[in-house]
Amino acid sequence: MNEILSITDIRAGYGALDVIFNIKMNIKPGEIVAVIGPNGAGKSTLLKVISGVLRSNKGKVTYKSKDITNKSPQEIVKMGLSWVPQENNIFSKMTVRENLEIGAFILDENIDERLDEVFLIFPQLKDRMDQIAGSLSGGQRQMLAIARGLMIHPELLLLDEPTAGLAPNLAHDMLIKIKNITEKFGNAVLLVTQTLNALELSERVYLLTAGEIKYEDTTDNFLNNQEIKELYFGGIKHK
Amino acid sequence: MADLLVSGLVFGSIITLGAIGLTLMSDILGFFNFAYGEYFTLGAYISFLFLQILPNMGHFKGLSFGSSMILAVFISVGITIIVILLVDYLFFKPLRKMGVSSLFMALASLGISFIIRASINIIWGPKVRYYSTAIQISKELPFGIHLKMEELVIIISTVVLVVSVFLFLKRTKMGKAMRAVSDNTTLAMASGVDSNNVIMWTWIISGGLAAIAGTFYGIQVQLRPTMGWEFLIPLFVAVIMGGIGNFWGALVGGMIIGISEELITGLIQNLLNSMSITTDVSVYKPAVAFVFVIIILLFKPYGIFARKEG
Numbered sequence: 179m180n181e182i183l184s185i186t187d188i189r190a191g192y193g194a195l196d197v198i199f200n201i202k203m204n205i206k207p208g209e210i211v212a213v214i215g216p217n218g219a220g221k222s223t224l225l226k227v228i229s230g231v232l233r234s235n236k237g238k239v240t241y242k243s244k245d246i247t248n249k250s251p252q253e254i255v256k257m258g259l260s261w262v263p264q265e266n267n268i269f270s271k272m273t274v275r276e277n278l279e280i281g282a283f284i285l286d287e288n289i290d291e292r293l294d295e296v297f298l299i300f301p302q303l304k305d306r307m308d309q310i311a312g313s314l315s316g317g318q319r320q321m322l323a324i325a326r327g328l329m330i331h332p333e334l335l336l337l338d339e340p341t342a343g344l345a346p347n348l349a350h351d352m353l354i355k356i357k358n359i360t361e362k363f364g365n366a367v368l369l370v371t372q373t374l375n376a377l378e379l380s381e382r383v384y385l386l387t388a389g390e391i392k393y394e395d396t397t398d399n400f401l402n403n404q405e406i407k408e409l410y411f412g413g414i415k416h417k
Numbered sequence: 418m419a420d421l422l423v424s425g426l427v428f429g430s431i432i433t434l435g436a437i438g439l440t441l442m443s444d445i446l447g448f449f450n451f452a453y454g455e456y457f458t459l460g461a462y463i464s465f466l467f468l469q470i471l472p473n474m475g476h477f478k479g480l481s482f483g484s485s486m487i488l489a490v491f492i493s494v495g496i497t498i499i500v501i502l503l504v505d506y507l508f509f510k511p512l513r514k515m516g517v518s519s520l521f522m523a524l525a526s527l528g529i530s531f532i533i534r535a536s537i538n539i540i541w542g543p544k545v546r547y548y549s550t551a552i553q554i555s556k557e558l559p560f561g562i563h564l565k566m567e568e569l570v571i572i573i574s575t576v577v578l579v580v581s582v583f584l585f586l587k588r589t590k591m592g593k594a595m596r597a598v599s600d601n602t603t604l605a606m607a608s609g610v611d612s613n614n615v616i617m618w619t620w621i622i623s624g625g626l627a628a629i630a631g632t633f634y635g636i637q638v639q640l641r642p643t644m645g646w647e648f649l650i651p652l653f654v655a656v657i658m659g660g661i662g663n664f665w666g667a668l669v670g671g672m673i674i675g676i677s678e679e680l681i682t683g684l685i686q687n688l689l690n691s692m693s694i695t696t697d698v699s700v701y702k703p704a705v706a707f708v709f710v711i712i713i714l715l716f717k718p719y720g721i722f723a724r725k726e727g
Contacts, residue, residue, distance in 0.1 A: 229607055255609040263607075269600040272593070280597045283590070284609035326608070 182207045182334055182366050188237035190227045196235060197223050198389045205334065210360055210367045212380035220389040221370040222264060225336045229261035230254040256284050260332035264339040267323035270312030274303055274322055277311050281326035296325040299355060317348045328359065334366045341376055353379055377401065419562045421683035422676065427568045427637055429675025430575035434630035435648065436655035436667040437582060438623030444599045444662030445619045448522035453627060454645030455533035456497055460628025461635040461644065462541055463493040468548055479566040481549040490632050497628035501620045504529055538642045546640040571633045578629065579668060582622060586664065591618050599662050651678065654706040658713050660720025674709065678702040
C-alpha cells in the first residue's frame with residue numbers, strides 16, 4: 179500500500195445532519211488530486227474531516243498508514259498534513275510575518291530559512307511582512323493562506339478553493355504557483371474546486387455531488403467525458 | 418480638579434489592569450466571566466492574609482507598606498492563579514467538553530462568583546479591612562497636584578505590567594498563539610496551537626492581573642467582600658468600550674472610566690458642597706459607568722476602536 183491518504187466510508191456533517199456519505203478516496207505521495215463539485219456538495223466538509231477540524235460519524239481516515247480518524251487538528255498537523263480553508267484562512271489581526279510564524283508553530287527550529295522559501299514563491303508577501311493581514315487584497319490573502327500552510331513542509335496539502343474570488347489572470351498565476359510548490363516540495367495536494375479550469379493541475383479527479391462521490395477517473399478522461407460534463411457542468415468546455 | 422484627575426488616573430490604572438485581564442479572558446474563552454470580580458477580591462484578601470502572617474519588615478520611606486507587602490502580593494498572585502486553574506478544572510473545563518453555549522458558561526461563572534464571595538465572607542467576615550492604618554501622606558506637586566506615594570506606586574506598577582503583558586503577547590510564541598486563538602480559533606488549532614495551553618495561559622495572566630488590581634484597590638481604598646462584585650461594572654464597561662479582545666482598547670477604556678467616574682462625581686460633589694447640600698455623591702460612581710455603557714451600546718456596540726476590515 180503506497181497511498182499517503184486513504185479514506186474509507188466516511189460519513190460526516192453538522193449536528194444531526196450528515197452532508198457527506200460513504201466517501202472513498204486515496205492519494206499517492208506527490209500526487210495532485212482534485213475534488214470537483216457544485217456548491218454545497220460537501221467538498222469543504224470532506225477537507226475538514228481529513229484535517230481533524232470536524233469529527234466524522236463513520237468511516238476511517240488513514241494518513242501515512244496511521245489511523246487519524248477523529249484525531250485533533252494539532253495531532254494531524256504535526257504529522258505533516260496542512261489544511262488551507264477557503265474562508266477565514268488567515269489571522270486577520272496579525273501581521274503577515276506573524277501569520278507565517280503561527281503556520282510554523284509546531285516547529286522548534288529557527289524559521290528564517292522557511293520564511294525565505296515561501297517569500298521566493300510569493301515575493302509580494304516579503305514586501306508586506308509587517309502589514310496587518312486583514313488589510314491585504316484578496317489575492318494576497320490567498321497567497322498568505324497557502325504560504326502559512328507551506329511553513330511546515332507538509333507531505334499533504336489540503337487546498338479549499340484556492341482560486342475562489344480571484345480575477346482570472348490571478349487565478350491562473352495561483353494555479354501555476356501551486357504546481358511549482360508541488361515540484362519544489364514534492365508534496366501531495368488534495369485540491370477542492372468548483373471550476374474546471376483548476377483541473378489543469380490535477381492528475382486525477384473525484385466528482386462529489388450531494389455528498390457522494392459520483393465519478394472518479396484521471397483528469398484527461400474526466401475532461402473528455404461529455405456525459406459527465408453535461409450532467410454536472412451544463413456542457414461547459416474546458417479552456 | 419487636578420486632584421480629581423490624579424485620583425481618576427489611579428482608579429483608571431486599577432480598572433485598566435482588571436480590564437486587560439477580562440478582555441483577554443472574554444475574547445479567548447468566549448464568555449463574560451462574572452467570577453472575575455471575585456478573583457480581584459480574593460487576590461486582595463490573600464495579600465491581606467499574608468501581610469498578617471509574614472514578619473513585619475518595616476515600611477518603605479514615604480509609603481504605608483514595606484517588603485512584606487511585596488512578598489504578600491507575589492504569594493497572592495500565585496494562590497489566586499492556582500484557585501483560578503482549579504475552578505477551570507472543576508467547572509469550566511467539563512462545560513467546554515460538553516460544548517455548552519457562552520450563555521451557560523456565563524451563568525456558571527455567576528454561580529462560581531457567589532461561591533467565592535460567600536467563602537470570603539465566611540473566612541474574613543463582612544467587616545471592612547485595611548492593609549495599614551498608617552496615614553498616607555500626600556506630597557504637593559506643581560499645579561496644585563497632591564499625590565500620595567502609594568498612588569505613584571500604583572500608576573508606575575500599572576505601566577510596567579501593561580508593557581510586560583503587551584510584550585508577552587507581541588513577542589513570545591505563547592503570546593502569539595493566544596492572539597491567534599483570539600483571531601481565528603479553528604485556524605490556530607489547525608496550525609498546531611494547543612488550545613488547552615492557550616486557555617491555561619489566559620487564566621494565568623488574567624488571574625495575576627486580577628490579584629494585583631485587587632491589592633491595589635485595597636491599598637487605595639479598603640477591603641470588603643463585595644469590592645470585586647462592585648468593580649465588575651466599570652470593568653465590563655471598559656472592556657465593551659475598548660472592544661472585546663482589544664488590548665489597547667481595554668487600557669483606554671479603563672482610563673476613561675476611571676477618570677470620568679472621579680471627575681464627574683467629584684465636580685458634582687463640589688457643586689453640591691458649594692450649595693450646602695450634604696449628599697455623598699461618590700456612591701453614584703457606578704452610574705457614570707452605566708451611562709457610558711448605554712451610550713456605547715447605542716452608538717458603537719463593537720467598541721470605540723471597532724473598524725471595518727478591508
